[in-house]
Amino acid sequence: MKSVLLRPYATIVRRRLRHRAALAIEFQEEIRQDLVRTARDTRFGQDHDFGAIRSHQDFAERIPIGDYEAFRPYADRIKAGDADVSWPGRPRYLAKTSGTTSGVKYIPLTRESLPNHFGSARNALFNYVAETGHARWLNGKMIFLSGSPEMDNTNGIPTGRLSGIVNHEVPAWLRTNQLPSYATNCIEDWETKLEAIVDETLHADMRLISGIPPWVQMYYERLLARSGKSTIKELFPNLEMFVYGGVNFEPYRESLERLVGARIPSVETYPASEGFIAFQDSQTEPGLLLNTASGIFFEFVPTEDMGSDRPRRLTLGEVETGVNYALILSSTAGLWAYDIGDTVEFVSLSPYRIRVTGRTKHFISAFGEHVIGKEVEAALRAVADRHRVEVTEFTVAPQVAPPTGLPYHEWLVEFGRPPEDAERFAADLDRAMVEQNLYYRDLIEGKILRPLVLTSLPAGAFRRCMKESGKLGGQNKVPRLSNDRKIADRLGT
Known part of the structure; x- marks a missing residue:
């Protein structure tokens, strides 16, 4: 009965999505203006002179790009219960998440931003119904x-x-x-x-x-x-x-x-605590339809500009296919020029479809764990001090499909002074990682992952690997984290 009753509504949803996708640039400009107007009298709006913003150029000049660390002073005030911090009133929820760039984060979900999350999930499913008839x-x-x-x-x-x-x-x-x-x-x-x-x-x-x-x-x-x-x-x-x-x-x-x-048949979605960004709208065309009419204003920074004093901040009408962009968003959740740490590439401009190409920083998230550099470095430093070992170099990579047993994180470590008890060292290191990252803890406790595997490498292993790959010397560094096994497999040969 539900399938019969909801099919006509699914058709309406798909038609509405197509209409909004065709007018994506107009919707984006309207959203930017509405966001600024609505938040003008908040603490963030006053701190960034929202009253003087008339154009995207004004917007970019007054609101610098920042990640959660930049937003943290406002997030702390929101957590303290203050109202009108970065969005009128107080949020309906705080989404607690372990991010790939800033550890534990508290992302506000407001009454106005909730439809982005839940309406987008509904739209993804109903669009599938209208497209396939299933x-x-x-x-x-x-x-x-x-x-x-x-x-x-x-x-x-x-x-x-x-x-x-x-x-x-x-x-x-x-x-x-x-x-x-x-x-x-x-x-x-x-x-x-x-x-x-x-x-x-x-x-x-x-x-x-x-x-x-x-x-x-x-x-x-x-x-x-x-x-x-x-x-x-x-x-x-x-x-x-x-x-x-x-x-x-x-x-x-x-x-x-x-x-x-x-x-x-499957439908891929691109949700994040910061917003529901895109979803698969076609079973035949590649990419995910960007959510351009759902309370989020997007900016796109060419990845080579990230970290520069004046990065190019492109609006939707300025993007090109085949270019890697850092994804920046401002939204009805009270996030402003927020760098979520993802990089995307447009595979279509009519409509605007993207694919996720990676992260702006090294990380491991082969299983959704979002392990970041500062977590592995802090864990290793603490355990190395306790065991009185010396670490020359190290890298961490996931092993998604081992020949036997559960998947795991492999730590490839070159010791200057090795631990007396390698098994105990590895167990202590795994416990330290469980304390550092709540998603990793869930995966270990849920037996999705087994505890980490420690691989001790001979002296000079990293040097030889870097030399063979043409990256010895200069500013080249061994990535602490990889989301694949390219470096790990080279080190193991």
């Missing part, structure tokens, strides 16, 4: 693998992870389709929670599954172990749709399709 997923059960919906209280502001906040905003018409139950979602221990999810879904008519690929893979494996079935399609014959985002799907595609027993 709507049977609306008649069965859906699962959204997410964090706990339980909230902390930050001076009267509910605070939690974005995936948990989502559970509080699911529309009533969808709640009867949604699994797992609220009680199961509140279970903190991942293994206990996963078993409860399997209990609830094992005999359900699952039609749509959404989540980060490594977590979904673990869910599938538990389902098959419990059911005795050989594929997920045998267990869920009506499974029609997979929705994902957060990490690159390609490393997981082969294993997930093997577990499912078929290629399931």
